[in-house]
Amino acid sequence: MALIVQKFGGTSVGTVERIEQVAEKIKKFREGGDDIVVVVSAMSGETNRLIDLAKQIGDQPVPRELDVLVSTGEQVTIALLAMALMKRNVPAVSYTGNQVRILTDSAHNKARILQIDDHKLRTDLKAGRVVVVAGFQGVDENGNITTLGRGGSDTTGVALAAALKADECQIYTDVDGVYTTDPRVVPQAQRLEKITFEEMLEMASLGSKVLQIRSVEFAGKYNVPLRVLHSFKEGPGTLITIDEEESMEQPIISGIAFNRDEAKLTIRGVPDIPGVAFKILGPISSANVEVDMIVQNVAHDNTTDFTFTVHRNDYQNALQVLENTARELGAREVSGDTKIAKVSIVGVGMRSHAGVASQMFEALAKENINIQMISTSEIKVSVVIEEKYLELAVRALHTAFELDAPATKSE
Amino acid sequence: MALIVQKFGGTSVGTVERIEQVAEKIKKFREGGDDIVVVVSAMSGETNRLIDLAKQIGDQPVPRELDVLVSTGEQVTIALLAMALMKRNVPAVSYTGNQVRILTDSAHNKARILQIDDHKLRTDLKAGRVVVVAGFQGVDENGNITTLGRGGSDTTGVALAAALKADECQIYTDVDGVYTTDPRVVPQAQRLEKITFEEMLEMASLGSKVLQIRSVEFAGKYNVPLRVLHSFKEGPGTLITIDEEESMEQPIISGIAFNRDEAKLTIRGVPDIPGVAFKILGPISSANVEVDMIVQNVAHDNTTDFTFTVHRNDYQNALQVLENTARELGAREVSGDTKIAKVSIVGVGMRSHAGVASQMFEALAKENINIQMISTSEIKVSVVIEEKYLELAVRALHTAFELDAPATKSE
Numbered sequence: 001m002a003l004i005v006q007k008f009g010g011t012s013v014g015t016v017e018r019i020e021q022v023a024e025k026i027k028k029f030r031e032g033g034d035d036i037v038v039v040v041s042a043m044s045g046e047t048n049r050l051i052d053l054a055k056q057i058g059d060q061p062v063p064r065e066l067d068v069l070v071s072t073g074e075q076v077t078i079a080l081l082a083m084a085l086m087k088r089n090v091p092a093v094s095y096t097g098n099q100v101r102i103l104t105d106s107a108h109n110k111a112r113i114l115q116i117d118d119h120k121l122r123t124d125l126k127a128g129r130v131v132v133v134a135g136f137q138g139v140d141e142n143g144n145i146t147t148l149g150r151g152g153s154d155t156t157g158v159a160l161a162a163a164l165k166a167d168e169c170q171i172y173t174d175v176d177g178v179y180t181t182d183p184r185v186v187p188q189a190q191r192l193e194k195i196t197f198e199e200m201l202e203m204a205s206l207g208s209k210v211l212q213i214r215s216v217e218f219a220g221k222y223n224v225p226l227r228v229l230h231s232f233k234e235g236p237g238t239l240i241t242i243d244e245e246e247s248m249e250q251p252i253i254s255g256i257a258f259n260r261d262e263a264k265l266t267i268r269g270v271p272d273i274p275g276v277a278f279k280i281l282g283p284i285s286s287a288n289v290e291v292d293m294i295v296q297n298v299a300h301d302n303t304t305d306f307t308f309t310v311h312r313n314d315y316q317n318a319l320q321v322l323e324n325t326a327r328e329l330g331a332r333e334v335s336g337d338t339k340i341a342k343v344s345i346v347g348v349g350m351r352s353h354a355g356v357a358s359q360m361f362e363a364l365a366k367e368n369i370n371i372q373m374i375s376t377s378e379i380k381v382s383v384v385i386e387e388k389y390l391e392l393a394v395r396a397l398h399t400a401f402e403l404d405a406p407a408t409k410s411e
Numbered sequence: 412m413a414l415i416v417q418k419f420g421g422t423s424v425g426t427v428e429r430i431e432q433v434a435e436k437i438k439k440f441r442e443g444g445d446d447i448v449v450v451v452s453a454m455s456g457e458t459n460r461l462i463d464l465a466k467q468i469g470d471q472p473v474p475r476e477l478d479v480l481v482s483t484g485e486q487v488t489i490a491l492l493a494m495a496l497m498k499r500n501v502p503a504v505s506y507t508g509n510q511v512r513i514l515t516d517s518a519h520n521k522a523r524i525l526q527i528d529d530h531k532l533r534t535d536l537k538a539g540r541v542v543v544v545a546g547f548q549g550v551d552e553n554g555n556i557t558t559l560g561r562g563g564s565d566t567t568g569v570a571l572a573a574a575l576k577a578d579e580c581q582i583y584t585d586v587d588g589v590y591t592t593d594p595r596v597v598p599q600a601q602r603l604e605k606i607t608f609e610e611m612l613e614m615a616s617l618g619s620k621v622l623q624i625r626s627v628e629f630a631g632k633y634n635v636p637l638r639v640l641h642s643f644k645e646g647p648g649t650l651i652t653i654d655e656e657e658s659m660e661q662p663i664i665s666g667i668a669f670n671r672d673e674a675k676l677t678i679r680g681v682p683d684i685p686g687v688a689f690k691i692l693g694p695i696s697s698a699n700v701e702v703d704m705i706v707q708n709v710a711h712d713n714t715t716d717f718t719f720t721v722h723r724n725d726y727q728n729a730l731q732v733l734e735n736t737a738r739e740l741g742a743r744e745v746s747g748d749t750k751i752a753k754v755s756i757v758g759v760g761m762r763s764h765a766g767v768a769s770q771m772f773e774a775l776a777k778e779n780i781n782i783q784m785i786s787t788s789e790i791k792v793s794v795v796i797e798e799k800y801l802e803l804a805v806r807a808l809h810t811a812f813e814l815d816a817p818a819t820k821s822e
Contacts, residue, residue, distance in 0.1 A: 016467040050487065056427040057494045065497075068505050069490035072483035076461065079480035083468045086476075094479050098509065099554055143510055 002167040003035045007157035010044035012172050012231035013077050023084035030090055035125045039135040039157040040081055042073025063108035067147045074134035082132045092130040097137035104138035104146045111146035116163035154215035162222035169224050176230035177238035178210055180403040181256040185394050188404035196243045199254045202346045202380045243348050252349035253401040256394050260341045263315040265322055266307040269332025272299035280306055283321045289314040293375045312338055341390040344382040357381045363400035369393050413578040414446045418568035421455035423583050423642035424488050434495035441501055446536045450546040450568040451492055453484025474519035478558045485545035493543045503541040508548035515549035515557045522557035527574035565626035573633035580635050587641035588649035589621055591814040592667040596805050599815035607654045610665045613757040613791045654759050663760035664812040667805050671752045674726040676733055677718040680743025683710035691717055694732045700725040704786045723749055752801040755793040768792045774811035780804050
């Protein structure tokens with residue numbers, strides 16, 4: 001008999017009919033003998049409806065009151081799900097964040113969980129009840145209602161699993177697992193049985209939106225096995241867990257991630273003196289623009305070239321700042337390009353395998369794809385290429401690293 | 412500087428625009444120097460929307476979970492009103508029933524308030540904040556969310572006023588006060604400056620829907636001065652307070668109440684033996700039908716006639732039960748009539764004035780209105796008449812007891 005925390009997002013509980021389907025699913029788990037704690041989000045659309053009400057009053061809603069307002073969204077769902085369970089003769093009880101007591105700091109709208117009182121939950125589980133907990137919300141030490149910010153329900157699930165030392169935290173979504181890459185780009189993409197927390201973090205930060213980064217970090221920190229599953233389809237999903245060294249047959253690369261959200265900026269002919277990087281990036285950061293990849297070429301004639309990427313939404317802003325900087329530094333030229341894409345190979349296996357990066361470059365070269373920038377981490381190699389080659393690059397890498405599903409399988 | 416508890420119902424906070432109007436109103440009170448605690452209901456329509464969601468799952472929603480669900484309605488309103496106040500630079504803070512701590516018993520959906528912790532509220536008032544409290548809800552000693560049942564927001568207002576020893580509890584509604592009778596029937600009806608708790612209770616129980624009976628009882632018990640006012644029109648409203656003996660000019664009759672919701676049943680030729688009343692009304696009560704007026708005529712030939720009224724919705728049911736009883740008792744005949752109306756004169760003044768009832772009967776006789784049943788209490792005389800004479804009877808009584816507004820006044 002296992003203790004499982006299950007999290008269902010807004011789409012999975014978007015209508016009463018779907019809530020009934022979720023109740024049906026939980027009933028089957030209970031019949032299998034597992035203890036279940038369920039974390040739910042607000043019904044899809046509800047949080048936006050509430051925020052719209054607040055926005056009608058003012059553009060900058062008072063953060064404390066916004067939390068009082070939006071936390072009602074999950075409260076509605078927990079009540080309805082508990083009703084749907086009891087209708088099926090599954091004993092159940094609902095709790096708000098305050099009732100559990102999910103203690104957070106007082107940072108309204110983006111609070112962090114400090115502590116979870118597991119007393120009530122354990123009593124209910126012992127009595128055979130399914131416990132239905134409102135995600136995304138908590139209470140500070142003064143009894144003020146707080147919310148964890150958008151997507152915080154995943155974090156609630158993981159935090160509850162950690163507090164209860166649950167055997168698994170299952171995140172139900174609208175995909176049936178984590179894939180080697182986006183199946184819309186590569187039809188041969190395969191669902192991964194397993195992926196490590198680190199790999200998942202890299203995939204998430206690269207634009208794979210299956211899980212909230214924060215919840216993966218949290219799960220990794222407390223070593224809570226996470227599983228991504230489809231809400232309404234059967235299947236084992238993908239288990240996200242620690243790196244098990246004994247797994248000999250681990251693939252070198254777990255997946256190919258990519259995004260088209262970035263733009264590239266280059267400043268050429270900058271004096272190659274200490275502190276020049278800060279002189280270039282300081283003003284960018286002061287303008288609240290986040291920088292992703294940074295490349296500085298070796299100096300040549302006492303000047304150097306400097307390239308970095310930012311989110312496309314920040315491109316115009318960053319370009320203006322950079323042009324000012326160029327004038328001040330007496331740089332030769334500033335240029336930019338929004339038609340780029342970033343492609344990354346991710347895998348803990350590359351730690352112990354030399355030559356993974358060059359294998360990647362070789363695969364791209366074979367397709368005549370020019371690499372504009374390169375950056376590497378311990379478990380990831382990212383390149384920036386021209387946007388129009390993105391799909392071609394992803395497919396070539398997917399094949400080169402032997403991630404394609406066997407033709408006989410019809411997954 | 413007074414401490415005022417103000418309660419705004421669902422219609423008064425039915426849209427964001429109206430919530431802003433309420434905020435504007437409260438701001439003016441604050442500028443006048445009063446300390447304000449505001450109690451609000453759910454935005455009109457919201458409670459029904461939530462109940463509909465629950466009904467989609469099952470006809471008999473689990474009471475505990477129904478309270479978790481519907482209590483979100485007021486929680487939305489308190490947040491929005493607090494935001495609207497702060498937008499106007501009026502410091503404000505919102506509290507749910509649980510946050511205040513409004514302790515109730517555990518009778519979900521119809522809980523009773525046991526105790527109110529006034530600690531937080533006093534601290535906030537001292538700091539110059541308007542406190543916005545969710546009506547209709549509380550929490551039991553185990554931390555379960557409870558609701559007081561429909562209309563319970565009035566009760567929350569009165570209970571808070573009692574706990575805080577407020578100078579006045581103001582109930583804002585869609586009428587500008589309590590009238591001598593329904594102005595739709597008698598255009599000369601006048602707004603009462605004052606009415607006693609007892610009179611208000613009689614008026615309410617007779618169908619005048621201005622206030623919830625329970626909140627009036629509560630206000631009377633704790634001697635909280637209640638004032639009924641219009642949410643969006645200026646005016647002093649009607650003060651509901653204790654009977655002040657010194658008021659010499661008190662009118663004998665404060666108002667004329669009436670309702671058309673009842674039906675009359677008669678059983679004739681019943682053996683006049685002890686226990687016969689119970690034999691007749693016992694089965695009616697067992698069928699969950701509530702009986703209002705009861706009249707038994709003096710016996711004659713060892714048999715008696717027995718008449719009572721029930722709600723019209725219960726008429727068919729009651730008639731069937733009564734016919735069975737008639738067979739068992741060997742009664743002569745059973746008859747019924749749904750085309751009746753009840754008219755009552757209400758006033759604490761009649762305690763010290765003889766002949767009020769006969770003055771009433773005289774006024775009706777002058778209009779040739781036949782009286783079918785009579786019942787009296789210390790501050791009320793009620794008669795049952797044929798329904799078609801209702802308006803005529805109310806107007807005649809309104810004039811006879813000198814309640815008509817002077818012709819010069821254009822109220």
